[in-house]
Structures are given as C-alpha cells and as structure tokens.
Amino acid sequence: MTSTLNREGLLKAYRTMRTIREFEERVHADFATGEIPGFVHLYAGEEASATGVCMHLDRKDYIASTHRGHGHCIAKGVDPVGMMAEIWGKATGTCKGKGGSMHIADLSVGMLGANGIVGGGGPLICGTALAGKLRGDRSVGVCFFGDGASNQGTIFEAMNLATVWNLPAIFVAENNGYAEATSSNYSVACDNIADRASAFGMPGVIVDGFDFFAVHEAAGEAIERARNGGGPTLLEVKVSRYYGHFEGDQQRYRAAGEVQALRETRDCLLQFRRRVTASGEITEAQLDAIDAEVKALIDDSVAKAKADPKPAAADLMTDVYVSY
Amino acid sequence: MARKITYQQAINEALDQEMSRDPSVIVMGEDNAGGAGAPGEEDAWGGVLGVTKGLFHKHPGRVLDTPISESGFIGAAVGAACNGLRPVAELMFVDFMGVCLDQIFNQAAKFKYMFGGKAQTPVVIRTMYGAGFRAAAQHSQCLYNVFTHIPGLKVVVPSNPYDAKGLLIQAIRDNDPVIFMEHKVLYTMQGEVPEESYAIPFGEANVLREGDDVTIVAFGRMVNFASEAAAAAQKKGVHCEVIDPRTTSPLDEDTILESVEKTGRLVVVDESNPRCSMASDIAGLVAQKAFGALKAPIELVTAPHVPVPFSDALEDLYVPSVARIEAAIIKAKEYK
Ligand SMILES: Cc1ncc(C[n+]2csc(CCOP(=O)(O)OP(=O)(O)O)c2C)c(N)n1
Numbered sequence: 001m002t003s004t005l006n007r008e009g010l011l012k013a014y015r016t017m018r019t020i021r022e023f024e025e026r027v028h029a030d031f032a033t034g035e036i037p038g039f040v041h042l043y044a045g046e047e048a049s050a051t052g053v054c055m056h057l058d059r060k061d062y063i064a065s066t067h068r069g070h071g072h073c074i075a076k077g078v079d080p081v082g083m084m085a086e087i088w089g090k091a092t093g094t095c096k097g098k099g100g101s102m103h104i105a106d107l108s109v110g111m112l113g114a115n116g117i118v119g120g121g122g123p124l125i126c127g128t129a130l131a132g133k134l135r136g137d138r139s140v141g142v143c144f145f146g147d148g149a150s151n152q153g154t155i156f157e158a159m160n161l162a163t164v165w166n167l168p169a170i171f172v173a174e175n176n177g178y179a180e181a182t183s184s185n186y187s188v189a190c191d192n193i194a195d196r197a198s199a200f201g202m203p204g205v206i207v208d209g210f211d212f213f214a215v216h217e218a219a220g221e222a223i224e225r226a227r228n229g230g231g232p233t234l235l236e237v238k239v240s241r242y243y244g245h246f247e248g249d250q251q252r253y254r255a256a257g258e259v260q261a262l263r264e265t266r267d268c269l270l271q272f273r274r275r276v277t278a279s280g281e282i283t284e285a286q287l288d289a290i291d292a293e294v295k296a297l298i299d300d301s302v303a304k305a306k307a308d309p310k311p312a313a314a315d316l317m318t319d320v321y322v323s324y
Numbered sequence: 325m326a327r328k329i330t331y332q333q334a335i336n337e338a339l340d341q342e343m344s345r346d347p348s349v350i351v352m353g354e355d356n357a358g359g360a361g362a363p364g365e366e367d368a369w370g371g372v373l374g375v376t377k378g379l380f381h382k383h384p385g386r387v388l389d390t391p392i393s394e395s396g397f398i399g400a401a402v403g404a405a406c407n408g409l410r411p412v413a414e415l416m417f418v419d420f421m422g423v424c425l426d427q428i429f430n431q432a433a434k435f436k437y438m439f440g441g442k443a444q445t446p447v448v449i450r451t452m453y454g455a456g457f458r459a460a461a462q463h464s465q466c467l468y469n470v471f472t473h474i475p476g477l478k479v480v481v482p483s484n485p486y487d488a489k490g491l492l493i494q495a496i497r498d499n500d501p502v503i504f505m506e507h508k509v510l511y512t513m514q515g516e517v518p519e520e521s522y523a524i525p526f527g528e529a530n531v532l533r534e535g536d537d538v539t540i541v542a543f544g545r546m547v548n549f550a551s552e553a554a555a556a557a558q559k560k561g562v563h564c565e566v567i568d569p570r571t572t573s574p575l576d577e578d579t580i581l582e583s584v585e586k587t588g589r590l591v592v593v594d595e596s597n598p599r600c601s602m603a604s605d606i607a608g609l610v611a612q613k614a615f616g617a618l619k620a621p622i623e624l625v626t627a628p629h630v631p632v633p634f635s636d637a638l639e640d641l642y643v644p645s646v647a648r649i650e651a652a653i654i655k656a657k658e659y660k
C-alpha cells in the first residue's frame with residue numbers, strides 16, 4: 001500500500017495529474033504559434049499540489065485559485081473542454097470567452113475562479129468557509145496562493161481572520177521558488193512560508209510538492225481537522241514550475257538546466273508511476289492507457305476550441321448584473 | 325537632437341536622466357530589475373514589459389525590487405517622499421490599485437491639505453492601463469478618472485513618446501503626488517524625442533490639429549484614434565480640432581472652452597467606462613461654461629458600462645474605434 005487510496009483512487013489521481021500536464025503542454029505549444037491571446041500562466045510541474053489537495057474535496061467545498069489556475073480548475077472538476085475553449089476566447093468556453101485563462105471559474109463544482117489579482121482569493125475563501133460553517137455542512141474552503149502572494153496583505157488578513165473565526169479554511173501556499181522573476185529567497189522574509197502559521201495561531205506544515213502522496217496525506221489531515229471544527233491550517237507545498245512566469249518569459253533569472261534536472265529526477269508523474277507500479281497496485285499498461293485517453297481528450301478539446309464560434313457582439317453587454 | 329524612439333524607451337530615458345541629475349530619485353516596483361535572490365541574471369526583466377531595463381546597473385542601489393505587497397511599498401514610497409526622496413514607484417497594472425489605494429488617496433493625496441500646508445509628497449506612481457492586450461477584466465481597465473476625482477493628486481496620461489518623456493520628467497520634479505498613466509498598447513509607438521532632458525508643464529493641452537467645425541477632446545491612446553478619425557473626416561470636408569489635455573488633473577479648461585467657443589460642436593473620446601468618466605467631466609465642463617456656444621449635443625465616445633471582456637471579438641467592440649469616433653464627428657457636424 002502506498003497510501004490510503006484504493007486502486008480506483010490512485011487511478012483517478014494519476015488521470016487528474018496527467019490531464020493537467022497534457023493540457024498545459026498543449027497550451028504551451030499552441031501559444032507559441034501565436035493562436036492563443038492574452039497572458040497565460042502554466043501550472044506544469046505543480047500537478048501534485050492541486051491534485052493531492054482536491055482529491056479530498058467535493059462539490060460543496062470551494063477553492064480559490066490564482067493566475068496560474070488551470071491545474072486547480074481541472075483538479076476541482078472543471079471540464080477541460082470548456083476550459084480550452086475559454087482560453088481560446090470562444091463562446092463555448094467555461095465563462096463564454098469573457099474571462100480567459102486568468103478568470104476560469106465554475107461555481108457549480110466549487111471553483112471560485114482563477115484570479116488576476118495576486119492574493120485575491122484569501123479573503124474570499126474565508127467567506128465561503130464562513131458560509132459552510134454557519135450552515136453546518138462540514139464543507140471547507142481552500143485558498144491556493146503562491147510564494148509571491150504570501151507577501152500580500154490580503155493573505156495575512158485572511159489567515160488571521162480564519163483563526164479568529166475558527167473557520168474551516170486551508171491555506172495552500174504553492175512555493176514554486178519564484179514570483180515572476182523574483183526568488184522567494186528574496187521576497188519572503190522568513191525561511192519558510194509555513195513559519196508564519198504560528199503567528200496566525202494555526203498549524204503550519206511543509207510538504208514536498210513533487211510527491212503526490214505527501215501532499216495528499218498532509219492535505220487530508222488539514223481538511224479533516226477543518227471539517228471537524230478544528231480551524232484553519234497553512235500548508236506550504238514546495239514545488240517548481242516547468243515553464244516561465246507566463247508564456248513568452250525568457251527566464252534569464254533561472255539557473256541553466258534547473259528545470260530539466262527537476263523533470264528528470266523529481267517529476268510528480270514519474271515518481272507516482274514508479275511508486276504504484278513498484279508496489280504492484282497498478283500496472284504500466286493501465287497508466288499508459290490513461291495517458292492515451294487523456295491525450296485524446298486534450299486533442300479533442302483543442303479541435304473543438306479551434307472550431308467553436310467566438311462570442312457574438314450582443315454578448316458584450318450581457319452578464320454585468322443579475323438585474324438592472 | 326531628436327531621433328525616433330518608442331514610448332517605452334522615452335519613459336526609460338526620462339527615469340535614467342532624472343536619476344542621473346538628482347540622487348534623491350529612486351525607482352521601486354515588482355521586478356523593476358528582476359532576478360532578486362535568483363540563481364540567474366540580475367536585471368532579468370527590467371519591469372514586466374522591460375520599461376525599466378538597464379536602470380538597475382546604471383544606478384546601483386537605487387532600483388529596488390519589491391515583494392508583491394503594493395500597500396507596503398506604495399505606502400513606503402509615499403513615506404520616503406515625505407522624508408526627502410523622490411520615489412518613482414511602479415504599480416504594475418492600474419487595476420492593482422485596489423490593494424493599495426488607501427496609501428494613495430487617503431495618505432499621499434491629503435497630506436498637504438490635512439497638515440495645513442506643512443507637508444509635501446513628491447512621489448510618482450507609474451502605472452500601466454488600458455485595453456487591447458486581451459488581458460481581460462482585471463488587467464485592462466482605464467482608471468485615470470478615479471484618480472482625477474481625488475483632490476491632491478495630479479494625473480498624467482501621455483499619448484505619445486515625446487509627451488511621455490517630458491511629462492515624466494515634470495512628474496519627478498513636481499512636488500505633489502503624481503499618477504503617471506502609461507497605456508500598454510502605446511509602449512511600442514515610435515516618435516521623435518529629443519535626447520536632452522526637457523519638462524512639459526502640467527495643465528497645458530496639446531492641440532494636434534486645428535479646425536473650425538468640431539472640437540475633439542481625447543485622452544491617452546484615444547488621442548491617436550481621434551487624430552485618425554479627424555483625418556478621415558477632413559476628407560469629407562469636416563475640419564476638426566483635436567485636443568490632448570495631457571493631464572486630467574490639472575485640466576487645461578481654457579484650451580477646451582476656447583475651441584468649443586469657435587466650433588460649437590464637441591466630441592469627447594475616452595477609453596474609460598462612461599459613468600463618472602473624463603468624458604462626462606468634459607461634457608459637464610462645456611455644458612456649464614460654454615453652453616451658449618453649443619450648436620449640437622455633445623457626443624461622447626467611450627467604452628460601454630461593462631468590464632473589459634477577454635475574447636478579442638468582444639474586446640475590439642469594447643474599445644472606442646476610429647470608425648465610432650468618425651461617426652460621432654459627422655453626427656455632431658450634421659446636427660441642425
Ligand atoms: C495585486 C497584484 N500585484 C501584482 C500582480 C502581477 N503578478 C501576477 S502573478 C505575479 C507573481 C505571483 O507570484 P506567486 O504568488 O509566487 O505565484 P506564481 O506565479 O509563482 O504561481 C505578479 C507579481 C498581480 N496580478 N496582482
């Protein structure tokens with residue numbers, strides 16, 4: 001046994017991580033051709049974080065995401081076909097082409113949105129958690145945010161508030177080492193983001209973000225505690241991004257070979273595959289089959305996104321208010 | 325000597341020359357150099373679009389990269405301005421003013437007045453605005469009107485490289501807090517810019533084209549659209565006067581009013597949403613002070629009352645177009 005997950009759970013985790021990876025690799029390739037508009041921030045390399053956390057959540061649990069939101073969306077159950085169309089600016093997109101990569105949201109699955117404002121999600125997740133707490137439905141709220149966002153006042157305020165109100169909120173700091181071109185060694189005043197937890201009266205946990213099982217276990221504990229009325233947790237996931245801050249970033253601030261070394265030695269998908277096949281729970285063939293299915297799904301999402309219509313002129317003026 | 329450079333280079337040159345001239349000028353912002361604490365190159369970015377590139381090495385110790393803590397560092401710039409420095413702080417996209425507005429409008433803007441004239445706050449906040457990059461609702465807004473509303477702030481909206489340099493130099497030398505609004509689509513615009521340093525005074529409009537039929541007042545990127553529309557109207561025999569106020573606060577009311585006294589017809593072009601906008605502000609000004617001269621209703625060409633959409637199909641409809649401006653010119657001209 002590699003974890004508390006049964007075979008079905010393991011296959012689901014792998015499928016989710018593979019879907020995120022395939023989605024991001026494809027967006028990367030298509031962006032390079034100039035076909036995808038706007039700012040696109042890819043999550044490749046960080047799949048174990050979103051997946052390890054969201055495996056514990058269901059629809060009534062909310063997550064708040066970031067500008068680097070595709071992985072969180074997929075892990076929370078947003079349809080990749082709609083997401084791809086959204087990124088391509090099509091009427092069939094998750095948000096009708098009005099939001100784009102940085103604003104993909106689907107409240108029907110508890111996904112409160114990627115976010116163009118760094119640190120924007122912290123306060124919001126306090127609110128969804130408060131609603132769940134007042135209803136008494138044992139739901140939780142999870143705020144994903146980056147190392148850069150960890151320095152934003154909204155995040156500090158949200159963590160303090162979560163403890164003051166004893167909210168079922170989990171703060172997942174995805175420390176990928178950089179905020180744009182700035183290293184977290186420079187921007188974060190303490191050694192670890194998790195060190196700040198004690199100042200906000202909550203447990204702080206550090207976990208290896210390349211290791212799905214480590215994330216899954218640590219997130220499980222935090223979420224269970226929150227569901228049982230034990231209050232918030234700060235979980236720092238140490239990870240890395242495989243691509244630039246956004247597509248087009250030359251990444252001159254990184255060390256030569258930095259990403260390649262990570263891909264070869266620590267990649268979450270590689271580690272997962274090795275572990276579950278070595279333990280005999282899953283066969284290589286089963287994983288290969290998932291790879292093929294996921295590739296077909298993403299191929300299909302791109303074909304549809306390309307063929308789908310753009311929003312109609314009248315759509316410009318709709319959806320501003322519920323009533324006006 | 326003038327030579328052609330871009331709007332972005334003009335801004336960089338203004339910063340460079342002022343930093344060389346005055347040691348109290350410092351620059352700060354997220355990744356204004358880039359690479360801090362990282363294993364690769366220093367000055368790896370020079371700002372998210374490279375506007376501050378090179379300043380880090382030319383002016384050691386005076387280009388400060390900041391954590392993503394806008395309230396913290398914008399406020400620190402304001403405080404430093406009260407204590408002898410002339411900080412130029414970059415708020416990357418104006419949309420992010422939401423997380424630090426207190427330090428700007430309750431602190432910087434009000435010190436001089438609240439403290440009975442005893443404080444001065446010579447801070448410049450450079451910020452990028454405007455649609456056209458498919459950057460969606462939280463990275464594309466045109467919010468100079470919000471700052472214009474606040475007494476104590478000066479607000480600058482350069483429409484070309486020459487103005488960008490001269491107005492930024494003035495902004496740095498100015499003793500009041502200045503919001504310096506850079507339209508992201510204009511960064512690549514080329515124009516003649518003198519190599520030497522020069523300052524363009526605030527509150528002096530630039531009249532780009534003279535004409536007797538219709539006055540057009542436009543801001544920022546829309547000045548260029550207005551000029552194009554005026555050229556097209558000219559071919560149809562309609563002579564427009566195109567006015568670029570260059571600063572929304574202070575506002576050169578005289579140039580606008582004198583022009584309307586002459587033409588009797590006014591089109592205002594503003595990329596902002598229409599409510600409480602520069603468009604409605606100029607319309608109010610003219611209705612109040614040049615009512616007798618008006619021969620036609622004032623035409624406002626603005627974005628609609630909606631957030632900025634992502635899809636190119638919608639964003640292109642959102643931004644005022646040359647065609648819409650030209651139609652407004654003709655409508656104003658033909659009104660009897
Ligand atoms: C309030 C605000 N400030 C600045 C930005 C510009 N910005 C977008 S992403 C980013 C870096 C975020 O770094 P981090 O939180 O570590 O997330 P990562 O990109 O590494 O996933 C910055 C500075 C923004 N979108 N919002």
Ligand SMILES: [Mg+2]
Binds near residue numbers: 146148174
């Ligand atoms: Mg980061």
